[in-house]
Structures are given as C-alpha cells and as structure tokens.
Amino acid sequence: MRRRVFLGLGGTLLAAAALGGWTLGRSAGQAPLLLSARNDADGRHYAVGYRLDGQRQFATPVAERCHDVVAHPTLPLALFVGRRPSRESYLVDTRDGRLLQTLASPADRHFQGHAVFHRGGEWLYSTENDTREPGRGLVGVWRLNGNQLQRVDELSSHGIGPHQLLWLPDGERLVVANGGIRTEADSREKMNLDAMEPSLVLLQRDGTLLSKEQLPERMNSVRHLAVADDGTVVSGQQYEGDPADAVPLVAIKRPGQPFQPFPLGEAQRQVMHQYTASVAIHSGLRLLAITAPRGNRVFIWDLDSAELRLDAPLPDCAGVAACTEGFVVSSGQGRCRLYDCRQAEIRMQALQLPAGLWDNHLRLA
Amino acid sequence: MLRPALVSLALLATLAGCSPSEPPKPKKEPYAAASAALTDGVLLPAYTRWTDSDRQLADSARALCAGEQDLASARQTYLAAHGAWAALQPLAVGPLSEGNLAWQVQFWPDKKNLVARQVNTLLSSKPQLKQADLEQASVVVQGLTAYEYLLFDPAIDLADLEQKRRYCPLLLAIGSHQQALSARVLAAWLGEQGMASQLKSFPNARYAEAREAVAELLRVQVSALDGLKKKLGTPLARGKTPQPYQAEAWRSGASLASLDASLASAEALWRGANGDGARSLLAAEQADLATRIDAAYSETRQRIAALGQPLNVLLADEAGRASLGQLYDSLDTLHRLHEAELAKALGIQLGFNAHDGD
Numbered sequence: 001m002r003r004r005v006f007l008g009l010g011g012t013l014l015a016a017a018a019l020g021g022w023t024l025g026r027s028a029g030q031a032p033l034l035l036s037a038r039n040d041a042d043g044r045h046y047a048v049g050y051r052l053d054g055q056r057q058f059a060t061p062v063a064e065r066c067h068d069v070v071a072h073p074t075l076p077l078a079l080f081v082g083r084r085p086s087r088e089s090y091l092v093d094t095r096d097g098r099l100l101q102t103l104a105s106p107a108d109r110h111f112q113g114h115a116v117f118h119r120g121g122e123w124l125y126s127t128e129n130d131t132r133e134p135g136r137g138l139v140g141v142w143r144l145n146g147n148q149l150q151r152v153d154e155l156s157s158h159g160i161g162p163h164q165l166l167w168l169p170d171g172e173r174l175v176v177a178n179g180g181i182r183t184e185a186d187s188r189e190k191m192n193l194d195a196m197e198p199s200l201v202l203l204q205r206d207g208t209l210l211s212k213e214q215l216p217e218r219m220n221s222v223r224h225l226a227v228a229d230d231g232t233v234v235s236g237q238q239y240e241g242d243p244a245d246a247v248p249l250v251a252i253k254r255p256g257q258p259f260q261p262f263p264l265g266e267a268q269r270q271v272m273h274q275y276t277a278s279v280a281i282h283s284g285l286r287l288l289a290i291t292a293p294r295g296n297r298v299f300i301w302d303l304d305s306a307e308l309r310l311d312a313p314l315p316d317c318a319g320v321a322a323c324t325e326g327f328v329v330s331s332g333q334g335r336c337r338l339y340d341c342r343q344a345e346i347r348m349q350a351l352q353l354p355a356g357l358w359d360n361h362l363r364l365a
Numbered sequence: 366m367l368r369p370a371l372v373s374l375a376l377l378a379t380l381a382g383c384s385p386s387e388p389p390k391p392k393k394e395p396y397a398a399a400s401a402a403l404t405d406g407v408l409l410p411a412y413t414r415w416t417d418s419d420r421q422l423a424d425s426a427r428a429l430c431a432g433e434q435d436l437a438s439a440r441q442t443y444l445a446a447h448g449a450w451a452a453l454q455p456l457a458v459g460p461l462s463e464g465n466l467a468w469q470v471q472f473w474p475d476k477k478n479l480v481a482r483q484v485n486t487l488l489s490s491k492p493q494l495k496q497a498d499l500e501q502a503s504v505v506v507q508g509l510t511a512y513e514y515l516l517f518d519p520a521i522d523l524a525d526l527e528q529k530r531r532y533c534p535l536l537l538a539i540g541s542h543q544q545a546l547s548a549r550v551l552a553a554w555l556g557e558q559g560m561a562s563q564l565k566s567f568p569n570a571r572y573a574e575a576r577e578a579v580a581e582l583l584r585v586q587v588s589a590l591d592g593l594k595k596k597l598g599t600p601l602a603r604g605k606t607p608q609p610y611q612a613e614a615w616r617s618g619a620s621l622a623s624l625d626a627s628l629a630s631a632e633a634l635w636r637g638a639n640g641d642g643a644r645s646l647l648a649a650e651q652a653d654l655a656t657r658i659d660a661a662y663s664e665t666r667q668r669i670a671a672l673g674q675p676l677n678v679l680l681a682d683e684a685g686r687a688s689l690g691q692l693y694d695s696l697d698t699l700h701r702l703h704e705a706e707l708a709k710a711l712g713i714q715l716g717f718n719a720h721d722g723d
C-alpha cells in the first residue's frame with residue numbers, strides 16, 4: 001500500500017519509486033518540466049530544465065545569473081530573466097535548451113528579475129528600472145516575432161523599484177509589486193532606506209493605473225506575488241527596518257477588498273527574520289506556500305482560513321510552485337522537495353534532482 | 366566493469382542458497398556514518414551536559430537563597446552552566462535554533478546594558494516576582510546574562526540578607542526557566558522522531574539524505590566560528606578604543622573560557638569523538654587540507670591557553686591587545702578554512718539565496 005510505504009519511511013521517500021504516474025504535464029506521460037536558474041559549484045550560471053522525475057532536459061550556460069523564468073503559454077519557449085540589476089535575459093527553447101536570443105535591456109534600463117507573457121503569447125511585460133532616474137519603475141513591453149523578442153514600448157509601474165508582476169485571472173490586468181527601494185545603475189546598494197515607497201499596483205495592460213495600495217510600514221518592501229484563480233493576490237515582503245519590529249511579512253488582497261496583512265502566527269513571523277522569498281498559490285486546494293530562506297523554513301497555509309498547514313525545515317529554501325499534488329520547493333543547499341497536500345497530513349518527498357544551488361524561483365511547465 | 370561483477374556476485378549468492386545467518390549489513394554511507402557518530406559522540410553528550418548543568422543551576426539558586434550554599438559555590442555552578450551553553454554554539458542545529466530560544470538563554474550583545482536596567486525595572490514593579498511573571502517578561506531578564514548580573518555585578522551583594530530578599534525571587538525564577546527550557550530542548554532531541562534520530566537515519570521528515578545533515582552541521586559550525594570572531598572582535602575593537610563591557614560574560618570574567626568551550630565543540634565536530642567527524646569525510650588527496658585545519662585548531666587553542674589573563678586585563682595594555690589580535694587572526698584563518706575550503710572539499714553549499722534581497 002502506498003500509505004504504508006510512506007509511513008514506513010517516516011513520512012518521506014526519496015522520490016522516483018513511489019512517484020509512479022505524474023498526472024500533470026504538457027506532454028502526455030512525461031513528468032512536469034521544472035524551469036529555474038541554477039549555479040554550479042564554481043559559480044557559473046545556467047538556465048536549466050529538469051523533468052520532476054529527475055531527467056535533465058537541458059542546462060544552458062548563461063553569462064548572467066537569472067532570477068524568475070517565464071514559460072510561453074503555448075510554444076516551447078521560456079525567458080530566463082536576468083537578476084537585478086541585469087542587462088541581459090535569455091530566451092531558451094525548452095525542448096533542448098538552445099539559446100534563441102540574448103535579450104539586451106534598452107539603454108538606461110535594467111531588468112529587475114521578473115516578467116510575464118500575455119496569454120496570447122505575443123506580448124511580454126518585464127519589470128525594469130530607469131537608471132537615469134534611478135528607482136523610477138517601468139514595465140517594459142516586448143513583442144514576440146518568430147523566435148525573437150523586440151522592444152516595443154514601456155509603461156510606468158507607478159512606483160519605485162518594481163520587482164515581481166503577474167496577471168490577474170482575466171489575463172488583461174497586471175498586479176505589480178513595487179519594492180520601493182531605489183538602486184543605482186549597476187549596483188544592488190539600497191539608496192533610499194529612509195524614504196522607501198513600496199506599493200501594490202493594479203494596471204490595465206495599456207498602463208492605465210487601476211489602484212495603488214500601501215502597507216503602513218514604509219520599510220516593508222513588497223517583492224513577490226502569487227495570484228489565485230479567483231483573483232486573490234498574496235504578497236511576500238522583505239523588511240528593511242529594525243530586526244525586532246513586528247511587521248506584516250505576508251499580505252493579501254482578496255477580490256474587491258483592500259490590501260492588508262495576512263494573519264501570521266507569531267512564531268512563524270519571528271522565524272522568517274524579516275524576509276520572505278517566493279510565494280505560490282494552489283488554486284484547487286486553496287493553499288498558500290511561502291519560502292523563508294533566512295529562517296530555513298517552508299510554510300503552507302489555508303488561503304481562506306489562514307490556518308497553518310505546514311511549518312517545515314528546509315535550509316536555504318528558494319523557489320516554490322504549485323503542482324497537482326501540492327507544491328514543489330527548491331533549495332540553494334539541499335534537495336528539492338515535493339509537498340503532497342491532498343490529505344490532511346502533508347507529506348514530503350525529496351525529488352531526485354541535483355541538490356542545492358537552485359536560484360530563488362522555479363516554474364513548472 | 367562494476368555491473369557485471371555485481372550481477373555475478375548476486376548470482377553466486379542465489380546459487381549458494383539461503384544462508385542461515387543474516388546477510389552482512391551494508392556498510393553505512395560515509396556521510397550517514399559521520400552524522401550518526403557526531404550525534405552520539407558529540408551532540409547528544411553536549412546537550413545532556415547543558416541540561417544537567419541547568420538542573421544544577423536551579424538547585425544552586427535554591428540552595429543559595431535558602432542560605433545552604435555560599436556565593437562562591439553558586440558562582441562556580443553558574444560558570445559551569447555558561448560553559449555548557451557556550452559549548453552548544455557550534456552544535457545549535459534543530460530545536461535550539463528554531464524557536465528563538467538562544468536569546469532566552471543569553472542576551473548578547475548588550476550594547477546598552479539593558480540587562481542591568483531591565484532587571485531593576487522588573488523587580489521594582491514586581492517585588493514579589495513569581496515564575497509566571499518571568500515567563501511573560503522580556504528575554505533580556507530570562508537568561509544566564511541576567512543571572513550573571515545578579516551573582517557578579519559589583520552593585521549587588523547576595524551575601525547581604527536585604528539584597529538577597531530583593532534579588533532571590535528573580536534568581537530562582539531564572540534557574541527554573543533555564544532548567545525547563547534545556548529539558549524541553551533535550552526532549553526534542555530524544556523523541557522517537559527527535560532530532561537525534563533525524564541525524565542518524567535517512568531519509569526523514571527533515572533530511573532527504575545524510576549529506577543534508579552534514580551540510581547543516583557544517584553550516585552551524587561555520588556560523589559559530591564567525592560568531593566567535595564577533596565575540597572577540599567587538600570588545601577588542603582593533604584600531605579603536607577597546608570595549609571591555611561589550612564582551613560576552615564580562616561580569617564573571619568568563620569571556621575567554623566561553624570562547625574556548627565553543628572552540629572545543631567546533632573541534633569535536635571536526636575530529637569526532639573517535640576520529641569519525643567531518644575530517645573522516647575528506648579523501649586521501651585532501652590530506653593537506655586536513656593537516657591545515659588540524660594545525661589551525663591547535664594554534665588557536667594554544668593561543669587562548671597562553672593568554673593567562675582575563676580579557677579585561679589583556680584589553681588594558683598594548684601587549685595584551687597584541688596577543689588578542691593574534692588570536693583573532695587565528696580564528697579568522699580557522700573560519701575561512703571551514704567556510705571556503707572544507708565546504709568545497711565536502712561538496713557542501715553553505716548558503717545561496719538567503720541574503721539575496723531578491
């Protein structure tokens with residue numbers, strides 16, 4: 001019995017044997033493809049794709065370290081977005097890892113690590129920084145022409161230092177996390193900690209501002225996002241103020257409601273050490289997952305009741321994405337994990353992917 | 366080729382029929398063996414000593430306050446408890462690091478002398494302090510640093526009956542708090558799914574494989590070595606005015622003893638109780654690195670032993686500061702050897718995303 005096998009190993013298995021049939025995957029019979037930036041032990045950077053059963057699809061060397069990955073909605077393409085402040089992103093064929101285009105940021109712009117393809121597949125939107133007017137947040141608009149992305153336009157992000165952006169469920173409105181931190185051209189140094197302006201912005205695809213909301217604490221940088229299929233938006237913060245301050249490190253905007261703190265237990269808030277990394281929502285199971293690499297913890301909550309479902313150790317935990325069973329989580333140090341959330345008791349399995357050196361975000365395609 | 370050899374061995378075993386005795390146990394994978402050996406030989410003994418020393422601390426507080434123990438003995442008991450705590454610094458994996466507990470045991474750094482201020486504020490507002498009052502109070506007054514203040518600060522004399530009446534409720538409460546806290550942590554190590562079992566049998570709910578456990582041990586060790594540099598570097602304040610009151614355990618003069626206790630544990634992780642520590646994981650061609658780390662431990666510990674004076678005395682003159690500076694450099698070398706070379710030699714990634722700000 002599957003259940004007995006799990007119990008026999010203390011709730012854990014080193015994947016493969018028990019994983020049997022993956023239920024989700026673009027190609028029938030194949031395990032989902034995990035896309036992520038990854039380093040090797042010597043510090044070289046790669047854009048990689050692995051099947052969740054451990055099979056390597058590609059590992060393409062790239063010049064700059066990447067951050068998030070954006071899979072094309074229909075074509076076997078993905079953009080590996082340069083980690084801020086970056087002047088390059090990489091368009092890769094996800095079948096074999098072939099580098100199709102090294103995307104250069106326009107003059108006086110650098111990438112901020114995140115982007116999204118429009119559902120039609122023709123347009124890509126990327127968060128960017130204006131280096132002539134450092135901190136002025138932009139959303140770059142790119143058009144896919146054949147296998148090449150071309151710069152077409154740019155919109156205001158209506159804030160400073162935009163980081164992640166995502167679509168609301170209609171696929172026409174964007175939600176943007178303006179981190180609020182001003183950085184200079186080629187530096188990661190924070191220049192305005194005394195005058196930060198983080199915000200959560202909703203935009204029409206043409207750039208029209210729909211709403212702009214802020215949390216009360218100005219040093220609480222809104223950085224990462226997840227959106228549920230009912231339009232609920234969750235953000236993960238990184239707080240630049242006093243380590244002892246108690247501030248909302250997770251916030252939520254339910255449809256039609258204001259942007260407000262997501263209720264965290266005090267023990268969970270403390271162990272995060274003022275820092276959240278990646279955020280994911282499983283719409284079917286109505287679950288929220290967040291990685292906290294400074295606390296070396298992975299958290300899962302019920303999205304609606306805010307009940308804590310999992311508080312588990314994982315050193316240097318990094319990317320998280322929803323899969324059929326629950327969530328896949330990567331780590332800069334250890335093995336990637338699958339958290340199966342379909343039963344009351346969440347079970348962890350380690351995946352047979354290479355251990356460690358996984359960058360902040362992962363996507364499943 | 367390995368594969369045909371294995372197949373033929375298996376075939377041989379089948380042909381030989383069922384052996385009446387149990388099949389030979391497969392030799393433990395080296396990382397699993399090291400993690401298990403360190404758990405039994407180094408970690409569990411250190412956590413047990415700490416728990417024992419805190420039980421003695423609570424007993425000592427009761428005896429002192431009942432007039433059955435003199436101040437000198439109570440101070441010795443405190444020093445033993447602090448030493449046992451210092452020894453845990455490179456071993457703080459699992460329960461101790463996950464509940465924000467360290468601050469409840471020791472309040473350092475204490476740049477603004479909060480310990481003295483908060484102890485007196487607390488006792489003024491609650492002269493009849495009860496255990497529950499301490500449990501709800503700030504971590505500043507719950508731990509060994511406040512206990513040390515009561516026993517060693519020149520402004521307090523617990524041999525004096527009047528002062529004993531004022532300070533004993535707090536002394537007793539801290540003793541009990543520490544005893545309960547350390548017992549709770551030890552219990553989390555010993556349970557069926559406890560920390561010790563998770564360091565000895567893989568995979569489990571915490572570690573997918575033994576390499577993850579060894580990586581975490583190394584990570585905590587490296588972070589403790591870095592912390593020792595800070596503990597020495599803060600009062601030494603090279604190039605500036607020394608800051609003796611910024612030292613750890615300055616009131617009891619235990620700063621250097623504490624440093625040495627932490628170092629001894631770091632060295633125990635390296636060597637193992639029976640030559641079965643991290644060192645045993647290095648391959649033959651990494652013998653040079655092993656020798657250099659051996660030498661760095663010997664040198665650092667010899668430097669501490671040779672100081673011969675308490676930290677505050679050494680900080681007061683130039684020759685003393687020069688010796689402390691050399692000690693700092695030895696610690697720095699030791700730290701770097703672990704952080705860079707040992708981690709790389711063992712194929713361990715110490716941290717990648719945690720400080721990204723992304």
